[in-house]
Amino acid sequence: MTESHDHFDDAGLGDNQHTAARPGRVTASPAPPRRRTAPIVPEQNIAGRALIFVIAIMTFLSCLTLGAVSLVRDTASMWESQISREATIQIRPREGLDMEQALVDASRIASGFAGVRSATVVDRAATSRLLEPWLGTGLNIDDLPVPRLVVVTIDESNPPDFGSMRSLLASEIPTSSLDDHRTWVDRLVAMARTTVTIGLAVLVLMLSATVLSVVFATRGAMAGNGHIIEVLHFVGAEARFIAAEFRRHFLLTGMKGALVGGVLAMLVFLGFGWWSSRNLATPEADQATALFGNFAIGMSGYLGVGLIVLLIGALTAATSHFTVVRYLSEMDLSQQASE
């Protein structure tokens, strides 16, 4: 049973440098040319690239949804506060009523209430301008029984008692009425809340879809790695080591995809912001600004995008971790299957 160790010389491999020693005791072996050592988990395969695409697309859509929801929320609160910041006293003309005096009185009464910042009479010229779209230019306002307005600016944090203001105005100026925009504000608040709720529901659905597609795409990408887990297991790797290798690989893959999606979404928002600032005072931008404010998603929006990117990276890593752990425990179960 004792033969020469260099029995592979005739294998035609041209390897004539065997030493007579047991492997592991050789001296002066030439080092292999330096190359980057292959990672234990192969860098990319088709499933891996598809995973990056899926993650990038889903992150992009999630971030857009998040940005849109944050935009709607900010806009809704802006509408609310802008409208509830003012109230209007309307004085209808009547035979024998000194309109100018009534306006001054109404303004005085309103100013006397705590929580009122100012009360401004809408003068003749401004009233004409308000009516211009309907009645044209060159209108003499005194010829028509036009109601006149006093705009009352309100301290939002400490609003006045509209009930007593309304009754005091009614007793002093019978033809006056106070519109605190409550009906509008209530409707807007309801609409804004509905919009934000719908937006949040869409965001939750979007995030759930993202989570599910990331989980399934990761599992798909992992499916091709079963043999690696098996080999590592059989050459004596500990479960902890195998799980860590896959976790690291898929964290990077997930972050790569999520960053691409997140950065693209941010670019979309920055692009819109840039467009609206460039087109300031044009009819299109005015329309967009009236609806959506300045089209910026704000710091919280960008933080949210960053959070989604981190979340998706972590999710990918966690999915690969649990897939490895399950795979290994299935191998152990098959070990026990005979029991």
Next chain:
Amino acid sequence: MFRFENVGLRYGMGPEILRDISLHIPERSFQFLTGPSGAGKTTLLRLLFLALKPTRGLITVFGKDRALITRKELPHLRRRIGVVFQDFRLLDHMTTYENVALPLRIRGRDESSYRDDVIDLLKWVGLGERMHVLPPILSGGEKQRAAIARALIEQPEILLADEPTGNVDPPLARRLLRLFIELNRLGTAVVIATHDLQLMEQVDARRMILSEGRLDVHD
């Protein structure tokens, strides 16, 4: 090293694949495990490699009762057992050198500490010129030798080889056999599962013959 006493194994509720197996594999021994296809050779190797637990009977591995070995202890024990799978199980994205070095790498050893050992072992199995080649480019015999080198890199106390000559021509089979004999001469116990009679006739070694789940040992 390994001792089996009345070991039986069945998969699920199926019939017993192995019945009343009693054997002893001493240190530095050389044996063939043979028998017709489907006799349970691979199953017995899997028991030896701690990839399966017996349904009944007692297995002692390196002096430890198999039933008492925990999951945590398994990786450490597996490092003392080298396995050559029938289908090689080399990782296609790693070169021959990296495949052979894998068991050392997963233990966190620095490459500079094992590079020379791996190169030397690759030369010993005749793959000195093929160490930077990816497995898909290797021939069947070269893959087999790479798999053997990977099983040997941690200098195991026992080498289990499942049909190591199943995919190679007779001259190469003889060379592989000489490799195993040389390894045994250097102190490693060897178990070769094969149904290649020609191969067994070349060596006067112990034969463990499995037939219908029962084992006969011919010293």
